[in-house]
Amino acid sequence: MLSRRHLRVKVLQSLYALQAAREADYQLALDFISESFRPDLNSMTPQDPRKLEGMRKMTTLLLEENYRKGDITQDEDTPPAAFVTAKNALRYYQDLFKKDKQRISRQLTPEVEAIYNTYLLLLQLFIELGALSQGERERQYDDPDNKPLSKVAGFDTNRVVIALTENKTLENEFIRRGITWGKETTGLVRTLFRDVFRNDDAYRAYCETKEHTPEEDLQLMLNALKEVILKNEEVVTFFELNDLYWSENGDLARKMANKSLKSTIEETGLQLVPLTDDWEEDRFFMEELFEQTITRNDEIEQIIAEPLKNWDLERLAPMDYLILKMSVSEMMSFPGIPVKVTINEAIEIAKEYSTPKSGKFVNGILDTLSKTLIKEGKIRKSGRGLLDNK
Structure with missing residues (x-):
């Protein structure tokens, strides 16, 4: 289950991606200016490289001084060519950044929800392994390409796998969310069973004993997930190709899967783990925090500038700056969240x-900022937001 801290990290990652996109878009705008004043080798009119370079520098300066304002005005000393090119470069930059902002904003929620899909996919993997195990044990002959495996027990006789397989709520969740190890991954699952688990000492020992305690069944599953499946190069590659933040998200999905696996041997039976305690509320928090941090960017940067005036901004860690911006945005935009909670997070x-x-x-x-903003009335708390964990 994801906490608010996890959601804040997801917002931070999206802000970082947006910042990288902004820098790339600005560079493309500079490239546009450079291309505009590149000597035309096919021109019949003589070209003056020094004049063109001077125009490029002037236009670049125009863009640099005005792109944050969102507009460029022409003064008497600005050559028309420089003004028009700077104007076009600015429009080009704005169009690129607008598309990147929309793309990253649209991806935020689906990327978080994908963690839940991965969690379900891990549970379903055990059902698939159970089916392969059953087929193996029911086969009348041994695979000549592999060393014999005892048919006394297997994944299909494991209490945990049986609980997963027979649970209708889980089955409906697979159907509702379209979770499946489809045709393109059938080979991966078969390889995992045939070449990995058939040669895994812990699984082979398990298969040689008919009777197992619930705790032994569970331990096999937990060990299989952590030490075998999520350390298998092909499995990891599969998930990495579908998740940019797999190294972090994979661990979250594993912890969620562990909770469900453990619940199968408890009195409650299999319990599915929700993405968060209240996804609707948490999704609003996440999306609003991202949107407010972007929308109020200029205002927030001015607020942060004062306490940072004695710092060398070139040496300031980019992630620190983004954390400050996101946190100031949270303090000003969410009346129900105490300032101390925001700072501690x-x-x-x-x-x-x-x-x-x-x-x-x-x-x-x-x-320092929170005290100043409270005095200025820019931070207003209500309800739970008035609580102060001193």
């Missing part, structure tokens, strides 16, 4: 995703 995220000293740095800046 920012500290922990900075420790994990930025530099060793980032936690202390972020804490100091946000503490």
Whole structure:
């Protein structure tokens, strides 16, 4: 199950992707200017390389000074060619960035929901392994290409696999979300069973004993998931191709799967783990935090500029800057979240995703900013947001 911290990290990753896109788009706008003033080797009119280079520099400066304002005005000293080219470069940059913003914004929620799909896919994988195990045990002859495997037990006799296979709620969830190890991955699952588990010492030992305790059944599954499946190169490659943040999301999906696997031997029976405690509310928080941080970007940057005026911004870790922007946005946009909660979450995220000293740095800046913003009335809390964890 994902916590609000996980959601904040997802927003941070999207903001980082957007920042990278912004820089790439700006570079493309500069390339547009350079191309506009490149000497035309096919022209019959003599070209003056020095004049063209001067125009390129002037146009580049025009764009640099005005692109954040969103418009370029012409003064008397600006050559028409430089003005028109800068104007076109700005429009080109704005169009590119608008598309990138829309793309990254649209991807945010589906990328988080994909963690839940991966969790379901891991559970379904055990059902597929169970079916292969059953076919193996029912076959009247041994596979000549592999060393014999005891047919006393297998995945299909495992209590946990049986609970997964027989659970109608889980089956309906697979159907509703279109979860399947389809034709393109059938070979992967077969290879995992035939070449990996058939040669795994723990699984082979399990197959040689008919009777197992619930705890032994569960331990086989937990070990298989962590030590075999998620360490298999082909499986990892499959998930990495479908998830840019697999190294992090895979661990979240595994923990969710572990909870469901453990529940199968408890009195409650199989329990599906929701993505969050309240996905509708948490999704709104995530999407709104991302949107507010972008929409209020200029305002937030001005707010942050004051306490950072004595810092060398060139040496400031980019992730620290994004964490500060996101946190200021949260403090001003969510009346129900206490300031201390926002700051503490920012500290922990900075420790994990930025530099060793980032936690202390972020804490100091946000503490100063929060006091100032409260005095100015830019932070207004209500309800739970008034709680202060001193």
